[in-house]
Amino acid sequence: MDNVSLEVKTGAIHGIIGASGAGKSTLLRLINLLERPDMGTVTVDGKLLTELPDKELRQQRQRIGMIFQQFNLVGNATVSRNVAIPLELAGVPRAGRIKRVQECLQFVGLADKANHYPAQLSGGQRQRVAIARALANNPKLLLCDEPTSALDPGTTADILGVLRHINDSLGVTVVIVTHELDVVRSICSEVSVMESGRMVDFFSRDEAGFLPPGSHSGSYRERITGRTGEPYV
Amino acid sequence: MFESMLKYQDQMWQSIGETFVMVGISVGAALLLGLPLGTLLYFCRKGQLYENRSLSLILNSIVNVVRSFPFLLLVVALIPFTRLVVGTAIGTLAATVPLSIVAIAYYSRLVEQSLLEVPRGTIEAALSMGASRLGVIFKFLYVEARSGLVLGLTASTISFISFSTVMGVVGGGGVGDFAIRYGYQRFETEVMIYAILVMIVLVQLIQFTGSTLARLLDKR
Numbered sequence: 001m002d003n004v005s006l007e008v009k010t011g012a013i014h015g016i017i018g019a020s021g022a023g024k025s026t027l028l029r030l031i032n033l034l035e036r037p038d039m040g041t042v043t044v045d046g047k048l049l050t051e052l053p054d055k056e057l058r059q060q061r062q063r064i065g066m067i068f069q070q071f072n073l074v075g076n077a078t079v080s081r082n083v084a085i086p087l088e089l090a091g092v093p094r095a096g097r098i099k100r101v102q103e104c105l106q107f108v109g110l111a112d113k114a115n116h117y118p119a120q121l122s123g124g125q126r127q128r129v130a131i132a133r134a135l136a137n138n139p140k141l142l143l144c145d146e147p148t149s150a151l152d153p154g155t156t157a158d159i160l161g162v163l164r165h166i167n168d169s170l171g172v173t174v175v176i177v178t179h180e181l182d183v184v185r186s187i188c189s190e191v192s193v194m195e196s197g198r199m200v201d202f203f204s205r206d207e208a209g210f211l212p213p214g215s216h217s218g219s220y221r222e223r224i225t226g227r228t229g230e231p232y233v
Numbered sequence: 234m235f236e237s238m239l240k241y242q243d244q245m246w247q248s249i250g251e252t253f254v255m256v257g258i259s260v261g262a263a264l265l266l267g268l269p270l271g272t273l274l275y276f277c278r279k280g281q282l283y284e285n286r287s288l289s290l291i292l293n294s295i296v297n298v299v300r301s302f303p304f305l306l307l308v309v310a311l312i313p314f315t316r317l318v319v320g321t322a323i324g325t326l327a328a329t330v331p332l333s334i335v336a337i338a339y340y341s342r343l344v345e346q347s348l349l350e351v352p353r354g355t356i357e358a359a360l361s362m363g364a365s366r367l368g369v370i371f372k373f374l375y376v377e378a379r380s381g382l383v384l385g386l387t388a389s390t391i392s393f394i395s396f397s398t399v400m401g402v403v404g405g406g407g408v409g410d411f412a413i414r415y416g417y418q419r420f421e422t423e424v425m426i427y428a429i430l431v432m433i434v435l436v437q438l439i440q441f442t443g444s445t446l447a448r449l450l451d452k453r
Contacts, residue, residue: 075453
């Protein structure tokens, strides 16, 4: 990755799109420092993460939710236990945890599956559990790494609906890494395009307007907005 | 056979007791020290969370050296150390010292293997939630690897039983020693078979318990 600068507005749903190996996931992992940059800084919600000592970085990470393509749930833990783990890590007392787990599962519509194990759920349901887990500590920012790439189209729409709902009702800023154009077209308010480790384009729904889902040809900008434009430096 | 079973009933019970003490203490050592050692082996590996080449090299060498010793020679080589720890090199308690050392080395390898089977994504999710080292270990790694850890301990326990059979050389006793002294050396074949049957039952029971527990624990 080379000389990439990304600024995500508070309250936005920001899409990062590009071909495989373009560095999208690396960029996302830089935001919560799962990946450390050799040079440069990362600031989230006014905090300069790259300067923080280990303990404070962990505390900041508790306020940044993350979901993954393969869900990454703990398979040997029940749904409610999966959601409770981040609360335990944040030191929330037991009574508070039980209440919050309930709330989060209700939010993603899985309150009735609390005692199931992830293996007993469908892919879409597992991703909902992962979302509930990511929301447990009331994050300001939700990072999504190819959240719908392992799901069928119907389930994809479903999960995107949940993400939009999180953004609308909780005001959580969402960053989504994806290679699926329809994901960007349907929920993102702004888009960054990456290519071999560089940021090659940026545009927002306000300035360019997005096409409805469907297939087009040309650059990512053309395919998403239907218009050509001056590539962003 | 029933005659000899009756004749040596007391000795047999005592031998079983000695085997339990030796194997029990070495299983305890495996859990208490082998589990952390295995976890350390895992974390220090190339590409893992706390990659550390020199520590990895040192730990791996120690584990390999202990495991490559012919067990009987390790028992002999450790006599001074055993004396230091329990005050004597003879007897059941003394026998647990070399047995525990092998147990720690043996189980740590199996722990390392089980932990390697936990998907990387699970660790990544843990880190993204701000988990500390201990948080990653106890709330993610051990939870995901638990059935493998149990199966590893089961296999280890059975190996420890096998190792414990030669402990007669330092007066450790146990079922194996009983089979050799009363059965083999005194040409009482029936007694030998009797002792071997006891060992078979013991091993079957342990394997059955371990396999069942591992199956019940695995929800993935």
